[in-house]
Ligand code: 4AD
């Protein structure tokens with residue numbers, strides 16, 4: 001007989017039919033009722049055991065965490081809380097779980113504790129919901145681009161270039177690091193390394209993505225990226241997943257339109273297809289909020305936040321306008337910002353981004369035309385000589401969720417900027433070819449996948465939306 005997933009079983013009309021269910025025990029009550037879960041949904045299926053006719057040694061082995069296989073009859077439930085249940089005919093223990101040692105007990109555990117046992121936290125309701133949503137969002141992203149005729153490009157993980165020019169790279173080598181070969185000047189001789197040169201993990205697939213966009217028009221990447229930035233925050237990971245579309249013949253406005261459409265599409269997809277998990281997380285967040293002092297509580301529930309994002313246009317303003325708003329804000333005047341905003345040109349801190357989104361506009365904001373000094377070399381230079389065609393999308397509770405720009409397609413301007421910023425035109429000669437042969441207006445952006453998952457799930461720490469987070473001084477599992 002074929003196994004039925006719990007989610008399916010719970011939707012099936014009971015007609016006393018035989019059914020085969022497999023899963024893990026969440027709880028076992030009164031030697032009679034098993035709540036069994038197989039990860040297809042947070043809802044458990046109730047298995048009723050005839051304990052008078054079941055061997056005592058078997059009953060003892062039905063413990064939280066144990067894997068079971070049950071062949072039984074699907075009936076309308078006699079009790080409250082579920083519509084169907086399974087009366088067990090045969091029950092097989094597939095894998096025991098020592099109740100004394102199994103760290104997950106049928107009670108509420110803190111997220112900090114669960115992070116330490118990340119290998120088991122998939123089996124909790126919270127992480128069940130989070131990772132089913134993560135899956136749905138990933139699928140929705142591919143669906144969105146596929147429907148628009150974008151080509152999915154796999155850009156390399158190991159590269160020899162620094163796409164952001166920020167020097168935050170993890171080196172890749174197979175040298176004996178205690179004793180690397182040296183050249184005649186006493187420097188490490190990377191010519192003898194595996195790739196014959198200095199290599200690192202990619203910080204972004206953008207530069208290779210641009211090459212592909214110059215042939216397919218519309219492409220996207222969706223892969224892991226790595227940043228060796230020492231940021232121990234609730235929004236930074238050393239290894240994170242990024243979605244990077246790149247479009248020929250797009251200007252910055254087209255770019256913003258696409259980003260806004262993508263975000264709304266994937267949130268809507270999660271709403272339509274994973275509502276049960278969203279509801280669960282909505283309740284979870286509401287309970288967490290209740291623990292906070294009144295003034296720190298969010299005005300909106302998770303579901304309200306998502307709905308609000310779907311129904312409103314994102315506010316679009318320039319960096320210069322944002323600086324004016326921040327400078328004039330009471331927050332700034334009363335010195336409530338850790339970093340006060342007093343001049344044009346400063347980089348925005350997340351406290352400023354969140355002020356604009358959560359306090360001032362109360363909706364997602366797209367900031368454009370940043371000072372060139374705080375942005376990457378490849379962004380298109382404006383005629384004012386000071387700003388570039390950059391855009392960052394800022395979300396409530398998150399801050400920057402998307403970073404992108406129209407690209408500098410004019411070879412001379414690009415080369416001048418690279419020289420100013422000490423970026424080797426020799427190393428990136430292949431990239432410059434896109435500006436030599438058939439250059440055209442183009443644009444793209446990067447969406448941080450975990451920041452998206454944070455927003456949609458209402459979780460507050462980025463370590464809780466990726467199965468095995470990599471952060472400074474932490475690389476477990
Ligand atoms: O703004 P970033 O650095 O932009 C780029 O990498 C461009 N090459 C993108 C492009 O135009 N194709 O990163 C893009 C997004 C950020 O907005 C943020 O959401 C996410 O990636 N991000 C991180 N997410 C988690 N941990 C980190 N350390 C992140 N750094 C960036």
Ligand code: MG
Pocket residue numbers: 392400402403
């Ligand atoms: Mg950025």
